[in-house]
Amino acid sequence: MKYMACGNIMSDMVEDAHGVRGPLHIGGPAFFALTALRLWTKDCKLVCQAGADYDATYGSWMDLHGLSRESIRVEADHCTVHVLKYNEDGSYGHQSIYGSQNLGYLKTTPEHIEAAASDDTVGFYLAQNQDKVFWKKLEEVKNKKNLKMMWELEVPKPGDNLGDKLQRIKDVIHIADMWSLNSNEASYIFDIPKENDEDIINEIMKLPVEMTLYRVGKRGAYAVTPSTAVFCESIDVTESIDPTGCGNSSTGAAMWAHLEGLDPAMVVVVANLTAGYNVAQVGPIPYISDEIMEDARRRAVEYYKKITGKEFVK
Amino acid sequence: MKYIAAGNTMIDNGHYADGRRVTQNLGGPAPFAYSGIRIWDDEVQLISNVGRDFYTIFKEWLDKNNVDTSGIVAKLDTSNHIDMYFDEHGDVLDIDSGTDKRNTYLYAEKIGYLKLFPEELSKFTEGKNVKGLYMAQNTDRLIWEKFAEIKKRDGFKYMWEIEGAHCIAKNMEDILFALQYTDVFSLNIGEARNLFETDDEDEIIRKLKELPVDMILFRVGKRGLFTIKEGKHYYHDSIKPERLLDPAGCGNTSTGSAMYSYCETDGDPIAVGIMANIAAALNISYYGIIPHMEAEREKANAMAKELISKYKSK
Secondary structure (H helix, E strand, O other): OOEEEEEEEEEEEEEEOOOOOOOOOOOOOHHHHHHHHHHHOOOEEEEEEEEEEEEOOOOHHHHHHOOOOOOOEEEEOOOEEEEEEEOOOOEEEEEOOOOHHHHHHHHOOOOHHHHHHOOOEEEEEEEOOOOOHHHHHHHHHHHHHHEEEEEEEEEOOOOOOOOOOEEEEEEEOOOOOOOEEEHHHHHHHOOOOOOOOOOOOHHHHHOOOOOOEOOOOHHHEEOOOOHHHHHEEEEOOOOOOOOOOOOHHHHHHHHHHHOOOOOHHHHHHHHHHHHHHHOOOOOOOOOOOOOHHHHHHHHHHHHHHHHHHOOOOO | EEEEOOOOOOEEEEEEEOOEEEEEEEEHHHHHHHHHHHHHOEEEEEEEEEOOOOHOOOOOHHHHOOOOOOOEEEEEEOEEEEEEOOOOOOOEEEOOOOOOOOOOOOOHHHHHHHHHHHHEEEOOOOOOOOOOOEEEEEEOOOHHHHHHHHHHHHEEEEEEEOOHHHHOOHHEEEEEEEHHOEEEEEEEEHHHHHHHHHOOOHHHHHHHHOOOEEEEEEEEHHHHHEEEEOEEEEEOOOOOOOOOOOOOOOHHHHHHHHHHHHHOOOOOOHHHHHHHHHHHHHHHOOOOOOOOOHHHHHHHHOOOOOOOOHOOOO
């Protein structure tokens, strides 16, 4: 397959203040990135380690979209499921039903990515931290298989002190080709207020990647290269229901657009449009028909003209 | 190698009730079990996934003991660092994620990532004439199914020390499933109470006797342990240590030793119990792992010979 969405899949369910749980929603960084790739191309697959129960939860979506399961390794009984517990005052916490160890056990390894890549594979998406041993192995895999990589920065967690945070990014980012982060993460890494897009983008431009998708929440996103930054405001496809996975899906879509050779304006349009489709429901886009794929391409061309004032020519 | 101690490695900071605090002790189920075997025999290999810092921190111990490191694989920058807090009886009060905040993600997730896969273990048992294997493990059936294939292929005896959090009544069916592939089962008093939902030790022993496994090592803390075989139980009072320094790992060390003696004595419940207690007494005399295992051998053998003879003449 030409494109691979690699990494964790995980589901969640909401529990109200009375302990009543809602339905299970499938997701996780790699899965949302997969849905994004599938919106633009059928030449893609999921690369992950899963619980044996993935078939009952993710299986029907995979089958509906004709996606290969060849790189899904079943390694435990259960996929990761988080329960989001809402309190009466509106605050909430989350808990992993099968434990955080299960999540770590199912994390995708460089060796798995290597095994999943075929001769025609061009690029892969992965949400990942900055562990240097992991990245060293990833570099070997990339070089061996001649792959491009989109790195979505893994969200820092409570107690996850990154220490010399910017240096730790610099230690590994040269191995990635594309990067994606949001304004909270950027503000933390660069010590710049998150509203200050210009200064943050200046810092991003100094880093050795071809393209960065810099996501600024509801406002939209920038496609940043070493020499330019193009802004596109967020795009409403229909009603905005649930933003979960918008960062992952826009990142996956940006990787596709960049590796297809599209210019930064089209990259950010494709990313934001994908988020627009993702936000229209809880969980993934339920069914990506050929008509929806065509509709997405048509809208992309329209938005491209809107932000550049030019006709899109590939 | 004749014997294998496999599974998690930890780097422990010990916090004791009298105010002592000791940092960077080698610990975790696999290294402690390794020491419990190595005091009797050099033919044992440690199989574990670690952080790159492992080799630096424990270089002296690795060199001094001439430890075969071919099964110790660095998959991340840092190992699992934990803080262990003990009460005045030497029981663990609490464990948390360690003072090494360079950890790149929360420790439970990291423990999961460094957890050994059956496939990783398989490389070290296939065609190697392994006689006995120790590994602490949870109750995930899929992992057990994969492990069962390896055990069937390679024919070793297996010592299962159950991971504490999984030793609960609602997991009984999964535990019975796992016991099909277990030769010796090791658990402590707290785990047994949770499993059978009773504090009555006589009832616990009665219920342990009903489990379908050849032998059980039932550890009752400072008091020592019971070995249970063929419907009979044998009490072994703990052995007074030379020093009472650090209780961390006594359960793992005694369980490793029990695996060794089970294989070497054709499952003699008296020898197994006594040799397990000797290993625990040696372990508690040092901070972290036994510093020079071979140096303890002569003394341990003499003690075992005397105590076994005394027990059997009663």
